[in-house]
Amino acid sequence: MSEVRVWLVGAGPGDPELLTLKAARLIGEAEVVLYDRLVSPEILAMARPAADLIDVGKRPGGSHTQDVLNELLVLHAQSGRRVVRLKGGDPFVFGRGGEEVEVLARHGIACEVVPGVSSALAGPASVGIPVTHRQVARAVTIVTGHEATDSDPVDWSAVARLGGTLVVLMGVERRGAIVSKLIESGLDADTPAAVVMHATTARQRVWSGRVGELPDADVASPAVMVIGAVATFADDAAALVAAQTLPVDG
Ligand SMILES: C[S@@+](CC[C@H](N)C(=O)[O-])C[C@H]1O[C@@H](n2cnc3c(N)ncnc32)[C@H](O)[C@@H]1O
Incomplete structure:
Protein backbone atom coordinates (compact mmCIF):
# COMPACT_ATOMS: atom_id res chain seq x y z
CA MET A 1 0.00 0.00 0.00
CA SER A 2 1.12 3.53 -0.76
CA GLU A 3 1.33 6.55 1.56
CA VAL A 4 -2.16 7.82 2.49
CA ARG A 5 -3.37 10.41 -0.03
CA VAL A 6 -7.11 9.69 0.27
CA TRP A 7 -9.28 10.36 3.30
CA LEU A 8 -12.87 9.14 3.56
CA VAL A 9 -14.31 11.84 5.77
CA GLY A 10 -17.66 12.12 7.57
CA ALA A 11 -19.11 15.61 7.21
CA GLY A 12 -21.74 15.21 9.95
CA PRO A 13 -25.44 15.98 9.52
CA GLY A 14 -25.17 19.56 8.25
CA ASP A 15 -24.20 22.04 10.97
CA PRO A 16 -20.50 22.88 10.33
CA GLU A 17 -19.94 22.99 14.10
CA LEU A 18 -20.72 19.26 14.18
CA LEU A 19 -17.69 18.50 12.00
CA THR A 20 -14.84 16.81 13.84
CA LEU A 21 -11.66 18.87 14.21
CA LYS A 22 -9.89 16.29 12.05
CA ALA A 23 -12.48 16.58 9.27
CA ALA A 24 -12.17 20.39 9.31
CA ARG A 25 -8.37 20.18 9.05
CA LEU A 26 -8.43 17.64 6.21
CA ILE A 27 -11.02 19.63 4.22
CA GLY A 28 -8.80 22.72 4.60
CA GLU A 29 -5.73 20.78 3.37
CA ALA A 30 -7.38 18.93 0.47
CA GLU A 31 -6.44 19.52 -3.16
CA VAL A 32 -9.50 17.59 -4.41
CA VAL A 33 -12.82 17.22 -2.57
CA LEU A 34 -15.31 14.70 -3.96
CA TYR A 35 -18.51 15.45 -2.08
CA ASP A 36 -22.00 14.04 -1.64
CA ARG A 37 -25.31 15.82 -2.22
CA LEU A 38 -26.07 16.32 1.48
CA VAL A 39 -22.79 18.04 2.39
CA SER A 40 -23.65 21.61 3.33
CA PRO A 41 -22.27 24.63 1.39
CA GLU A 42 -20.81 26.08 4.62
CA ILE A 43 -18.65 22.97 4.97
CA LEU A 44 -17.52 23.07 1.33
CA ALA A 45 -16.57 26.73 1.88
CA MET A 46 -13.89 25.50 4.30
CA ALA A 47 -11.87 24.09 1.38
CA ARG A 48 -9.01 26.13 -0.08
CA PRO A 49 -10.03 28.35 -3.01
CA ALA A 50 -7.59 26.44 -5.24
CA ALA A 51 -9.08 23.04 -4.35
CA ASP A 52 -11.13 21.17 -6.96
CA LEU A 53 -14.63 20.64 -5.54
CA ILE A 54 -16.42 17.85 -7.39
CA ASP A 55 -20.08 17.03 -6.81
CA VAL A 56 -20.46 13.26 -7.04
CA GLY A 57 -23.83 13.12 -5.28
CA LYS A 58 -26.25 10.52 -6.55
CA ARG A 59 -29.73 11.86 -7.18
CA PRO A 60 -32.87 9.82 -7.75
CA GLY A 61 -32.79 9.15 -11.51
CA GLY A 62 -29.45 11.00 -11.74
CA SER A 63 -26.50 10.12 -13.90
CA HIS A 64 -23.82 9.18 -11.31
CA THR A 65 -23.79 5.49 -10.60
CA GLN A 66 -21.61 4.07 -7.85
CA ASP A 67 -19.36 2.56 -10.56
CA VAL A 68 -18.73 5.96 -12.17
CA LEU A 69 -18.07 7.43 -8.75
CA ASN A 70 -15.62 4.65 -7.87
CA GLU A 71 -13.73 5.25 -11.13
CA LEU A 72 -13.53 8.98 -10.41
CA LEU A 73 -12.28 8.32 -6.90
CA VAL A 74 -9.54 5.99 -8.16
CA LEU A 75 -8.53 8.41 -10.94
CA HIS A 76 -8.14 11.32 -8.54
CA GLU A 99 -17.52 -0.29 -0.91
CA GLU A 100 -15.28 2.69 -1.69
CA VAL A 101 -12.59 1.47 0.73
CA GLU A 102 -12.67 -1.92 -1.01
CA VAL A 103 -12.30 -0.35 -4.46
CA LEU A 104 -9.33 1.73 -3.31
CA ALA A 105 -7.72 -1.32 -1.69
CA ARG A 106 -8.11 -3.31 -4.94
CA HIS A 107 -6.10 -0.57 -6.65
CA GLY A 108 -3.44 -0.60 -3.91
CA ILE A 109 -4.47 2.88 -2.72
CA ALA A 110 -4.18 3.48 1.03
CA CYS A 111 -6.97 5.45 2.61
CA GLU A 112 -7.88 6.63 6.09
CA VAL A 113 -11.46 6.71 7.37
CA VAL A 114 -12.46 9.70 9.49
CA PRO A 115 -15.70 8.99 11.40
CA GLY A 116 -18.45 11.60 11.40
CA VAL A 117 -21.56 12.42 13.43
CA SER A 118 -24.35 10.37 11.85
CA SER A 119 -27.75 11.87 11.15
CA ALA A 120 -29.18 8.61 12.53
CA LEU A 121 -28.25 9.79 16.03
CA ALA A 122 -27.80 13.54 15.59
CA GLY A 123 -31.17 14.00 13.85
CA PRO A 124 -33.19 12.73 16.81
CA ALA A 125 -30.83 14.34 19.36
CA SER A 126 -31.12 17.75 17.70
CA VAL A 127 -34.87 17.81 18.48
CA GLY A 128 -34.51 16.42 21.99
CA ILE A 129 -35.12 12.71 21.24
CA PRO A 130 -32.80 10.36 23.14
CA VAL A 131 -32.61 7.22 20.99
CA THR A 132 -32.02 5.18 24.13
CA HIS A 133 -33.55 5.85 27.51
CA ARG A 134 -33.21 3.62 30.57
CA GLN A 135 -36.97 3.54 31.21
CA VAL A 136 -38.36 3.10 27.68
CA ALA A 137 -35.72 2.10 25.13
CA ARG A 138 -32.74 -0.09 25.88
CA ALA A 139 -31.85 -0.69 22.26
CA VAL A 140 -31.80 1.23 19.00
CA THR A 141 -32.02 -0.25 15.51
CA ILE A 142 -30.93 1.76 12.48
CA VAL A 143 -32.38 0.53 9.21
CA THR A 144 -32.55 1.72 5.62
CA GLY A 145 -35.94 2.41 4.06
CA HIS A 146 -34.38 2.32 0.62
CA GLU A 147 -33.58 -1.21 -0.32
CA ALA A 148 -30.95 -1.68 -2.98
CA THR A 149 -32.18 -4.13 -5.59
CA ASP A 150 -28.96 -6.13 -5.36
CA SER A 151 -29.07 -6.67 -1.59
CA ASP A 152 -31.23 -8.69 0.81
CA PRO A 153 -34.54 -6.99 1.58
CA VAL A 154 -35.10 -5.73 5.12
CA ASP A 155 -37.13 -8.19 7.21
CA TRP A 156 -39.69 -5.65 8.46
CA SER A 157 -41.65 -8.24 10.42
CA ALA A 158 -38.50 -9.04 12.44
CA VAL A 159 -37.84 -5.30 12.84
CA ALA A 160 -41.42 -4.77 14.12
CA ARG A 161 -40.80 -7.25 16.95
CA LEU A 162 -37.45 -5.86 18.12
CA GLY A 163 -38.80 -3.26 20.55
CA GLY A 164 -36.64 -0.30 21.58
CA THR A 165 -36.21 2.58 19.13
CA LEU A 166 -36.33 2.18 15.38
CA VAL A 167 -34.50 4.79 13.30
CA VAL A 168 -35.19 4.68 9.56
CA LEU A 169 -32.98 6.52 7.08
CA MET A 170 -33.95 7.09 3.44
CA GLY A 171 -37.47 5.96 4.28
CA VAL A 172 -39.69 8.97 3.62
CA GLU A 173 -40.69 8.04 0.07
CA ARG A 174 -41.53 4.44 1.02
CA ARG A 175 -43.07 5.23 4.42
CA GLY A 176 -46.54 3.99 3.41
CA ALA A 177 -45.22 0.53 2.55
CA ILE A 178 -42.88 0.45 5.56
CA VAL A 179 -45.66 1.39 8.01
CA SER A 180 -48.03 -1.21 6.48
CA LYS A 181 -45.44 -3.95 6.90
CA LEU A 182 -44.66 -2.91 10.51
CA ILE A 183 -48.34 -2.77 11.52
CA GLU A 184 -49.14 -6.07 9.73
CA SER A 185 -46.30 -7.59 11.74
CA GLY A 186 -47.75 -6.48 15.06
CA LEU A 187 -46.44 -2.96 15.72
CA ASP A 188 -49.15 -0.88 17.43
CA ALA A 189 -50.37 1.88 15.08
CA ASP A 190 -50.45 4.17 18.15
CA ARG A 210 -48.29 8.22 15.71
CA VAL A 211 -46.99 5.51 13.38
CA GLY A 212 -50.45 5.07 11.87
CA GLU A 213 -50.43 8.77 10.83
CA LEU A 214 -46.99 8.61 9.19
CA PRO A 215 -48.16 7.67 5.66
CA ASP A 216 -50.20 10.89 5.38
CA ALA A 217 -47.77 13.10 7.29
CA ASP A 218 -46.45 16.27 5.63
CA VAL A 219 -42.80 15.22 5.53
CA ALA A 220 -40.00 15.29 2.95
CA SER A 221 -36.40 14.13 2.44
CA PRO A 222 -33.80 14.29 3.78
CA ALA A 223 -35.28 12.97 6.96
CA VAL A 224 -34.73 10.61 9.83
CA MET A 225 -37.82 8.71 10.99
CA VAL A 226 -37.93 7.70 14.64
CA ILE A 227 -40.42 5.09 15.83
CA GLY A 228 -40.83 4.18 19.50
CA ALA A 229 -41.72 5.60 22.90
CA VAL A 230 -38.79 8.06 22.84
CA ALA A 231 -40.38 9.91 19.88
CA THR A 232 -42.67 11.76 22.32
CA PHE A 233 -39.59 13.60 23.55
CA ALA A 234 -39.83 15.68 20.34
CA ASP A 235 -43.11 17.09 21.65
CA ASP A 236 -41.58 17.68 25.07
CA ALA A 237 -38.62 19.56 23.56
CA ALA A 238 -40.96 21.71 21.44
CA ALA A 239 -43.13 22.43 24.49
CA LEU A 240 -40.07 23.39 26.48
CA VAL A 241 -38.92 25.82 23.80
CA ALA A 242 -42.45 27.29 23.59
CA ALA A 243 -42.56 27.68 27.39
CA GLN A 244 -39.18 29.43 27.38
CA THR A 245 -40.35 31.90 24.75
CA LEU A 246 -43.63 32.80 26.52
CA PRO A 247 -43.77 36.44 27.59
CA VAL A 248 -43.05 36.77 31.30
CA ASP A 249 -45.52 38.80 33.37
CA GLY A 250 -44.44 41.77 35.46
C1 LIG B 1 -27.25 7.81 1.98
S1 LIG B 1 -27.82 8.07 3.62
C2 LIG B 1 -26.32 8.62 4.34
C3 LIG B 1 -26.36 8.68 5.84
C4 LIG B 1 -25.12 9.31 6.43
N1 LIG B 1 -23.95 8.53 6.12
C5 LIG B 1 -25.24 9.53 7.93
O1 LIG B 1 -24.50 8.89 8.70
O2 LIG B 1 -26.01 10.40 8.33
C6 LIG B 1 -28.75 9.57 3.41
C7 LIG B 1 -29.89 9.65 4.41
O3 LIG B 1 -29.43 10.10 5.67
C8 LIG B 1 -30.43 10.87 6.30
N2 LIG B 1 -29.91 12.24 6.51
C9 LIG B 1 -28.68 12.68 6.23
N3 LIG B 1 -28.53 13.97 6.63
C10 LIG B 1 -29.70 14.33 7.19
C11 LIG B 1 -30.16 15.51 7.81
N4 LIG B 1 -29.40 16.61 7.95
N5 LIG B 1 -31.43 15.52 8.28
C12 LIG B 1 -32.22 14.43 8.18
N6 LIG B 1 -31.83 13.29 7.60
C13 LIG B 1 -30.58 13.22 7.12
C14 LIG B 1 -31.65 10.84 5.39
O4 LIG B 1 -32.44 9.74 5.76
C15 LIG B 1 -31.00 10.63 4.05
O5 LIG B 1 -31.90 10.10 3.11
Missing part, protein backbone atom coordinates in the same frame (compact mmCIF):
# COMPACT_ATOMS: atom_id res chain seq x y z
CA ALA A 77 -6.40 9.16 -5.95
CA GLN A 78 -3.89 8.06 -8.61
CA SER A 79 -3.17 11.70 -9.50
CA GLY A 80 -1.07 11.97 -6.32
CA ARG A 81 -3.00 14.97 -5.02
CA ARG A 82 -4.53 15.02 -1.52
CA VAL A 83 -8.07 13.72 -2.00
CA VAL A 84 -10.90 14.06 0.52
CA ARG A 85 -13.95 11.93 -0.19
CA LEU A 86 -16.52 13.85 1.84
CA LYS A 87 -19.67 12.02 2.83
CA GLY A 88 -22.71 13.18 4.81
CA GLY A 89 -22.93 11.99 8.41
CA ASP A 90 -20.63 9.05 9.08
CA PRO A 91 -18.97 7.49 6.01
CA PHE A 92 -19.87 3.95 7.10
CA VAL A 93 -23.57 4.49 7.88
CA PHE A 94 -25.49 3.77 4.65
CA GLY A 95 -22.93 5.82 2.74
CA ARG A 96 -21.33 3.04 0.70
CA GLY A 97 -18.07 3.96 2.41
CA GLY A 98 -17.21 0.30 2.84
CA THR A 191 -46.69 3.87 18.71
CA PRO A 192 -45.18 7.38 18.86
CA ALA A 193 -43.26 8.51 15.78
CA ALA A 194 -41.26 11.55 14.75
CA VAL A 195 -39.64 12.71 11.53
CA VAL A 196 -36.70 15.09 11.67
CA MET A 197 -36.08 16.83 8.35
CA HIS A 198 -32.90 18.74 7.37
CA ALA A 199 -31.60 18.09 10.87
CA THR A 200 -29.11 20.58 12.31
CA THR A 201 -29.50 22.99 9.39
CA ALA A 202 -31.42 26.27 9.08
CA ARG A 203 -34.17 24.27 7.30
CA GLN A 204 -34.69 21.85 10.18
CA ARG A 205 -38.32 20.83 10.72
CA VAL A 206 -39.90 18.15 12.86
CA TRP A 207 -43.17 16.25 12.57
CA SER A 208 -44.45 14.17 15.44
CA GLY A 209 -47.46 11.93 15.82
Whole structure:
Protein backbone atom coordinates (compact mmCIF):
# COMPACT_ATOMS: atom_id res chain seq x y z
CA MET A 1 0.00 0.00 0.00
CA SER A 2 1.12 3.53 -0.76
CA GLU A 3 1.33 6.55 1.56
CA VAL A 4 -2.16 7.82 2.49
CA ARG A 5 -3.37 10.41 -0.03
CA VAL A 6 -7.11 9.69 0.27
CA TRP A 7 -9.28 10.36 3.30
CA LEU A 8 -12.87 9.14 3.56
CA VAL A 9 -14.31 11.84 5.77
CA GLY A 10 -17.66 12.12 7.57
CA ALA A 11 -19.11 15.61 7.21
CA GLY A 12 -21.74 15.21 9.95
CA PRO A 13 -25.44 15.98 9.52
CA GLY A 14 -25.17 19.56 8.25
CA ASP A 15 -24.20 22.04 10.97
CA PRO A 16 -20.50 22.88 10.33
CA GLU A 17 -19.94 22.99 14.10
CA LEU A 18 -20.72 19.26 14.18
CA LEU A 19 -17.69 18.50 12.00
CA THR A 20 -14.84 16.81 13.84
CA LEU A 21 -11.66 18.87 14.21
CA LYS A 22 -9.89 16.29 12.05
CA ALA A 23 -12.48 16.58 9.27
CA ALA A 24 -12.17 20.39 9.31
CA ARG A 25 -8.37 20.18 9.05
CA LEU A 26 -8.43 17.64 6.21
CA ILE A 27 -11.02 19.63 4.22
CA GLY A 28 -8.80 22.72 4.60
CA GLU A 29 -5.73 20.78 3.37
CA ALA A 30 -7.38 18.93 0.47
CA GLU A 31 -6.44 19.52 -3.16
CA VAL A 32 -9.50 17.59 -4.41
CA VAL A 33 -12.82 17.22 -2.57
CA LEU A 34 -15.31 14.70 -3.96
CA TYR A 35 -18.51 15.45 -2.08
CA ASP A 36 -22.00 14.04 -1.64
CA ARG A 37 -25.31 15.82 -2.22
CA LEU A 38 -26.07 16.32 1.48
CA VAL A 39 -22.79 18.04 2.39
CA SER A 40 -23.65 21.61 3.33
CA PRO A 41 -22.27 24.63 1.39
CA GLU A 42 -20.81 26.08 4.62
CA ILE A 43 -18.65 22.97 4.97
CA LEU A 44 -17.52 23.07 1.33
CA ALA A 45 -16.57 26.73 1.88
CA MET A 46 -13.89 25.50 4.30
CA ALA A 47 -11.87 24.09 1.38
CA ARG A 48 -9.01 26.13 -0.08
CA PRO A 49 -10.03 28.35 -3.01
CA ALA A 50 -7.59 26.44 -5.24
CA ALA A 51 -9.08 23.04 -4.35
CA ASP A 52 -11.13 21.17 -6.96
CA LEU A 53 -14.63 20.64 -5.54
CA ILE A 54 -16.42 17.85 -7.39
CA ASP A 55 -20.08 17.03 -6.81
CA VAL A 56 -20.46 13.26 -7.04
CA GLY A 57 -23.83 13.12 -5.28
CA LYS A 58 -26.25 10.52 -6.55
CA ARG A 59 -29.73 11.86 -7.18
CA PRO A 60 -32.87 9.82 -7.75
CA GLY A 61 -32.79 9.15 -11.51
CA GLY A 62 -29.45 11.00 -11.74
CA SER A 63 -26.50 10.12 -13.90
CA HIS A 64 -23.82 9.18 -11.31
CA THR A 65 -23.79 5.49 -10.60
CA GLN A 66 -21.61 4.07 -7.85
CA ASP A 67 -19.36 2.56 -10.56
CA VAL A 68 -18.73 5.96 -12.17
CA LEU A 69 -18.07 7.43 -8.75
CA ASN A 70 -15.62 4.65 -7.87
CA GLU A 71 -13.73 5.25 -11.13
CA LEU A 72 -13.53 8.98 -10.41
CA LEU A 73 -12.28 8.32 -6.90
CA VAL A 74 -9.54 5.99 -8.16
CA LEU A 75 -8.53 8.41 -10.94
CA HIS A 76 -8.14 11.32 -8.54
CA ALA A 77 -6.40 9.16 -5.95
CA GLN A 78 -3.89 8.06 -8.61
CA SER A 79 -3.17 11.70 -9.50
CA GLY A 80 -1.07 11.97 -6.32
CA ARG A 81 -3.00 14.97 -5.02
CA ARG A 82 -4.53 15.02 -1.52
CA VAL A 83 -8.07 13.72 -2.00
CA VAL A 84 -10.90 14.06 0.52
CA ARG A 85 -13.95 11.93 -0.19
CA LEU A 86 -16.52 13.85 1.84
CA LYS A 87 -19.67 12.02 2.83
CA GLY A 88 -22.71 13.18 4.81
CA GLY A 89 -22.93 11.99 8.41
CA ASP A 90 -20.63 9.05 9.08
CA PRO A 91 -18.97 7.49 6.01
CA PHE A 92 -19.87 3.95 7.10
CA VAL A 93 -23.57 4.49 7.88
CA PHE A 94 -25.49 3.77 4.65
CA GLY A 95 -22.93 5.82 2.74
CA ARG A 96 -21.33 3.04 0.70
CA GLY A 97 -18.07 3.96 2.41
CA GLY A 98 -17.21 0.30 2.84
CA GLU A 99 -17.52 -0.29 -0.91
CA GLU A 100 -15.28 2.69 -1.69
CA VAL A 101 -12.59 1.47 0.73
CA GLU A 102 -12.67 -1.92 -1.01
CA VAL A 103 -12.30 -0.35 -4.46
CA LEU A 104 -9.33 1.73 -3.31
CA ALA A 105 -7.72 -1.32 -1.69
CA ARG A 106 -8.11 -3.31 -4.94
CA HIS A 107 -6.10 -0.57 -6.65
CA GLY A 108 -3.44 -0.60 -3.91
CA ILE A 109 -4.47 2.88 -2.72
CA ALA A 110 -4.18 3.48 1.03
CA CYS A 111 -6.97 5.45 2.61
CA GLU A 112 -7.88 6.63 6.09
CA VAL A 113 -11.46 6.71 7.37
CA VAL A 114 -12.46 9.70 9.49
CA PRO A 115 -15.70 8.99 11.40
CA GLY A 116 -18.45 11.60 11.40
CA VAL A 117 -21.56 12.42 13.43
CA SER A 118 -24.35 10.37 11.85
CA SER A 119 -27.75 11.87 11.15
CA ALA A 120 -29.18 8.61 12.53
CA LEU A 121 -28.25 9.79 16.03
CA ALA A 122 -27.80 13.54 15.59
CA GLY A 123 -31.17 14.00 13.85
CA PRO A 124 -33.19 12.73 16.81
CA ALA A 125 -30.83 14.34 19.36
CA SER A 126 -31.12 17.75 17.70
CA VAL A 127 -34.87 17.81 18.48
CA GLY A 128 -34.51 16.42 21.99
CA ILE A 129 -35.12 12.71 21.24
CA PRO A 130 -32.80 10.36 23.14
CA VAL A 131 -32.61 7.22 20.99
CA THR A 132 -32.02 5.18 24.13
CA HIS A 133 -33.55 5.85 27.51
CA ARG A 134 -33.21 3.62 30.57
CA GLN A 135 -36.97 3.54 31.21
CA VAL A 136 -38.36 3.10 27.68
CA ALA A 137 -35.72 2.10 25.13
CA ARG A 138 -32.74 -0.09 25.88
CA ALA A 139 -31.85 -0.69 22.26
CA VAL A 140 -31.80 1.23 19.00
CA THR A 141 -32.02 -0.25 15.51
CA ILE A 142 -30.93 1.76 12.48
CA VAL A 143 -32.38 0.53 9.21
CA THR A 144 -32.55 1.72 5.62
CA GLY A 145 -35.94 2.41 4.06
CA HIS A 146 -34.38 2.32 0.62
CA GLU A 147 -33.58 -1.21 -0.32
CA ALA A 148 -30.95 -1.68 -2.98
CA THR A 149 -32.18 -4.13 -5.59
CA ASP A 150 -28.96 -6.13 -5.36
CA SER A 151 -29.07 -6.67 -1.59
CA ASP A 152 -31.23 -8.69 0.81
CA PRO A 153 -34.54 -6.99 1.58
CA VAL A 154 -35.10 -5.73 5.12
CA ASP A 155 -37.13 -8.19 7.21
CA TRP A 156 -39.69 -5.65 8.46
CA SER A 157 -41.65 -8.24 10.42
CA ALA A 158 -38.50 -9.04 12.44
CA VAL A 159 -37.84 -5.30 12.84
CA ALA A 160 -41.42 -4.77 14.12
CA ARG A 161 -40.80 -7.25 16.95
CA LEU A 162 -37.45 -5.86 18.12
CA GLY A 163 -38.80 -3.26 20.55
CA GLY A 164 -36.64 -0.30 21.58
CA THR A 165 -36.21 2.58 19.13
CA LEU A 166 -36.33 2.18 15.38
CA VAL A 167 -34.50 4.79 13.30
CA VAL A 168 -35.19 4.68 9.56
CA LEU A 169 -32.98 6.52 7.08
CA MET A 170 -33.95 7.09 3.44
CA GLY A 171 -37.47 5.96 4.28
CA VAL A 172 -39.69 8.97 3.62
CA GLU A 173 -40.69 8.04 0.07
CA ARG A 174 -41.53 4.44 1.02
CA ARG A 175 -43.07 5.23 4.42
CA GLY A 176 -46.54 3.99 3.41
CA ALA A 177 -45.22 0.53 2.55
CA ILE A 178 -42.88 0.45 5.56
CA VAL A 179 -45.66 1.39 8.01
CA SER A 180 -48.03 -1.21 6.48
CA LYS A 181 -45.44 -3.95 6.90
CA LEU A 182 -44.66 -2.91 10.51
CA ILE A 183 -48.34 -2.77 11.52
CA GLU A 184 -49.14 -6.07 9.73
CA SER A 185 -46.30 -7.59 11.74
CA GLY A 186 -47.75 -6.48 15.06
CA LEU A 187 -46.44 -2.96 15.72
CA ASP A 188 -49.15 -0.88 17.43
CA ALA A 189 -50.37 1.88 15.08
CA ASP A 190 -50.45 4.17 18.15
CA THR A 191 -46.69 3.87 18.71
CA PRO A 192 -45.18 7.38 18.86
CA ALA A 193 -43.26 8.51 15.78
CA ALA A 194 -41.26 11.55 14.75
CA VAL A 195 -39.64 12.71 11.53
CA VAL A 196 -36.70 15.09 11.67
CA MET A 197 -36.08 16.83 8.35
CA HIS A 198 -32.90 18.74 7.37
CA ALA A 199 -31.60 18.09 10.87
CA THR A 200 -29.11 20.58 12.31
CA THR A 201 -29.50 22.99 9.39
CA ALA A 202 -31.42 26.27 9.08
CA ARG A 203 -34.17 24.27 7.30
CA GLN A 204 -34.69 21.85 10.18
CA ARG A 205 -38.32 20.83 10.72
CA VAL A 206 -39.90 18.15 12.86
CA TRP A 207 -43.17 16.25 12.57
CA SER A 208 -44.45 14.17 15.44
CA GLY A 209 -47.46 11.93 15.82
CA ARG A 210 -48.29 8.22 15.71
CA VAL A 211 -46.99 5.51 13.38
CA GLY A 212 -50.45 5.07 11.87
CA GLU A 213 -50.43 8.77 10.83
CA LEU A 214 -46.99 8.61 9.19
CA PRO A 215 -48.16 7.67 5.66
CA ASP A 216 -50.20 10.89 5.38
CA ALA A 217 -47.77 13.10 7.29
CA ASP A 218 -46.45 16.27 5.63
CA VAL A 219 -42.80 15.22 5.53
CA ALA A 220 -40.00 15.29 2.95
CA SER A 221 -36.40 14.13 2.44
CA PRO A 222 -33.80 14.29 3.78
CA ALA A 223 -35.28 12.97 6.96
CA VAL A 224 -34.73 10.61 9.83
CA MET A 225 -37.82 8.71 10.99
CA VAL A 226 -37.93 7.70 14.64
CA ILE A 227 -40.42 5.09 15.83
CA GLY A 228 -40.83 4.18 19.50
CA ALA A 229 -41.72 5.60 22.90
CA VAL A 230 -38.79 8.06 22.84
CA ALA A 231 -40.38 9.91 19.88
CA THR A 232 -42.67 11.76 22.32
CA PHE A 233 -39.59 13.60 23.55
CA ALA A 234 -39.83 15.68 20.34
CA ASP A 235 -43.11 17.09 21.65
CA ASP A 236 -41.58 17.68 25.07
CA ALA A 237 -38.62 19.56 23.56
CA ALA A 238 -40.96 21.71 21.44
CA ALA A 239 -43.13 22.43 24.49
CA LEU A 240 -40.07 23.39 26.48
CA VAL A 241 -38.92 25.82 23.80
CA ALA A 242 -42.45 27.29 23.59
CA ALA A 243 -42.56 27.68 27.39
CA GLN A 244 -39.18 29.43 27.38
CA THR A 245 -40.35 31.90 24.75
CA LEU A 246 -43.63 32.80 26.52
CA PRO A 247 -43.77 36.44 27.59
CA VAL A 248 -43.05 36.77 31.30
CA ASP A 249 -45.52 38.80 33.37
CA GLY A 250 -44.44 41.77 35.46
C1 LIG B 1 -27.25 7.81 1.98
S1 LIG B 1 -27.82 8.07 3.62
C2 LIG B 1 -26.32 8.62 4.34
C3 LIG B 1 -26.36 8.68 5.84
C4 LIG B 1 -25.12 9.31 6.43
N1 LIG B 1 -23.95 8.53 6.12
C5 LIG B 1 -25.24 9.53 7.93
O1 LIG B 1 -24.50 8.89 8.70
O2 LIG B 1 -26.01 10.40 8.33
C6 LIG B 1 -28.75 9.57 3.41
C7 LIG B 1 -29.89 9.65 4.41
O3 LIG B 1 -29.43 10.10 5.67
C8 LIG B 1 -30.43 10.87 6.30
N2 LIG B 1 -29.91 12.24 6.51
C9 LIG B 1 -28.68 12.68 6.23
N3 LIG B 1 -28.53 13.97 6.63
C10 LIG B 1 -29.70 14.33 7.19
C11 LIG B 1 -30.16 15.51 7.81
N4 LIG B 1 -29.40 16.61 7.95
N5 LIG B 1 -31.43 15.52 8.28
C12 LIG B 1 -32.22 14.43 8.18
N6 LIG B 1 -31.83 13.29 7.60
C13 LIG B 1 -30.58 13.22 7.12
C14 LIG B 1 -31.65 10.84 5.39
O4 LIG B 1 -32.44 9.74 5.76
C15 LIG B 1 -31.00 10.63 4.05
O5 LIG B 1 -31.90 10.10 3.11
